[in-house]
Every structure is written in C-alpha cells, then in structure tokens.
Amino acid sequence: MNAKGIVYVVTKTNMIAAIGEEAWTAFMAKLAQKDKYFSTVIMSITPMPVEKLIIFFDELCREFCNDDKMQYLKFGKAGAKLVLAPDGPYKSFMLTKDLKQFVESVMPKLWSTYFDTGTAIARLENNVAHIKITGLQIKYTYFEYLVMGYFQQAIKMFGKKSSAKRIRSLAAGDEDMYFQYALKDS
Numbered sequence: 001m002n003a004k005g006i007v008y009v010v011t012k013t014n015m016i017a018a019i020g021e022e023a024w025t026a027f028m029a030k031l032a033q034k035d036k037y038f039s040t041v042i043m044s045i046t047p048m049p050v051e052k053l054i055i056f057f058d059e060l061c062r063e064f065c066n067d068d069k070m071q072y073l074k075f076g077k078a079g080a081k082l083v084l085a086p087d088g089p090y091k092s093f094m095l096t097k098d099l100k101q102f103v104e105s106v107m108p109k110l111w112s113t114y115f116d117t118g119t120a121i122a123r124l125e126n127n128v129a130h131i132k133i134t135g136l137q138i139k140y141t142y143f144e145y146l147v148m149g150y151f152q153q154a155i156k157m158f159g160k161k162s163s164a165k166r167i168r169s170l171a172a173g174d175e176d177m178y179f180q181y182a183l184k185d186s
Contacts, residue, residue, distance in 0.1 A: 076149025
C-alpha cells in the first residue's frame with residue numbers, strides 16, 4: 001500500500017513552520033541514517049510505502065512530541081487544514097455546499113486521492129457521518145488516528161463541528177476501519 005508523497009510534503013511544511021528549517025534538516029539527516037529511504041527526494045506525487053510513512057510519523061512523535069503517538073490525530077488535522085484550505089492543492093474538494101454530498105461523495109474521494117489501496121464508504125444518517133475503510137492490511141492504531149483526524153478536520157472546514165469515535169479498528173482485529181462523527185453546527 002502506498003500513500004502519495006503529499007502526506008510527507010504537507011507534514012514537512014507544517015513542521016518547518018513549527019520548529020524551523022534547521023531542526024527539520026537535522027531531524028531528516030538522523031532519519032536518513034536510520035532508513036535510506038528518507039535520503040531520497042519525496043515529492044507530492046511520489047508513491048510512498050505506508051510502512052515508511054508510519055516510520056516517519058513515529059520518528060516525528062519520538063523526536064518532537066515526547067513519543068506521544070496520539071499526535072497522529074493532530075498530524076491528520078494539520079494536513080487536512082493545509083491541503084483543503086482555499087489556497088491548498090485540494091481546495092476543489094471543498095466546493096460542494098451540500099452536507100450529504102460532502103460526506104457521501106467527497107470524503108471517499110479524499111481517501112482515494114491519498115492512498116492506492118482500500119475503499120472508503122461514507123454515509124450521512126441522523127446527523128452522524130459514518131466512514132468505513134475496507135481492503136487494508138495496515139494494522140497500526142496510530143495510522144487510524146491519522147486518518148480519523150484528517151476526516152474530522154475536513155468536516156470542520158466544511159462548517160460542522162464533530163465528535164469523532166473509532167468504532168472498529170484493523171489494529172484491534174476487525175476487518176475494517178470504521179469511524180463515526182456526530183455532527184454539530186460550528
């Protein structure tokens with residue numbers, strides 16, 4: 001399974017803004033010593049093995065977040081905020097004004113824009129967005145939080161607050177990832 005390199009590029013942009021270019025460069029030099037993959041150029045369209053993406057985020061958590069892997073949730077939110085912004089590369093996803101269409105059509109497209117494996121199915125029912133992702137082999141809890149945070153931020157940028165809940169987890173042995181977002185007006 002691959003992710004598009006934009007996940008890396010956006011995180012790099014956010015981290016440089018937070019910690020500065022010098023700290024970022026030092027971090028990447030250490031990471032490249034641990035894994036040669038990170039000595040290559042990663043562009044927004046580069047297919048990036050999800051296993052490498054997980055190494056990248058785990059090392060970010062270890063280096064800058066006291067090894068708090070719940071930061072994956074924040075990385076997901078920060079990524080969505082940057083790419084879905086009015087000047088972001090995926091701003092067109094935010095053009096729809098209908099909540100049901102946004103949840104049921106746009107949110108699955110967000111998944112397939114980033115990942116080459118798995119299918120996202122979404123539905124809006126009684127003001128709850130249900131998002132299920134099937135066809136994955138990645139069984140890593142914190143990867144699931146990255147995805148959960150991204151979708152929660154996308155919903156917020158659409159104009160709704162939400163409380164997110166992970167219902168099923170590949171890491172826990174379920175056959176899919178299933179999140180619910182109880183929606184409220186912003």
